[in-house]
Amino acid sequence: MDDITYTKGIYTATATVQPLDGGKYRGVVVLARDAGDEPENTLYEVESTSSTPEEAFEEAKALAHRILGEIDL
Numbered sequence: 001m002d003d004i005t006y007t008k009g010i011y012t013a014t015a016t017v018q019p020l021d022g023g024k025y026r027g028v029v030v031l032a033r034d035a036g037d038e039p040e041n042t043l044y045e046v047e048s049t050s051s052t053p054e055e056a057f058e059e060a061k062a063l064a065h066r067i068l069g070e071i072d073l
Helices: 054-068
Strands: 006-010 009-019 025-033 040-043
Touching: 006 054, 009 054, 025 054
Parallel strands: none
Antiparallel strands: 006 009, 009 025, 025 040
């Protein structure tokens, strides 16, 4: 499954899926802030686990939208 990237101003949120032990999956978002010399990265994880990678990916995409929606430019 390919990652998906969303951008808002100098922020880029990349949603992906992380496999876990026991056949579960977790959605993950890396938020990058490009403000000059060195980009700053912050990792966010979906709180719940999912039984399929597709479900975890949908959760990660929703989290990325929420994170970017809360950013004031």
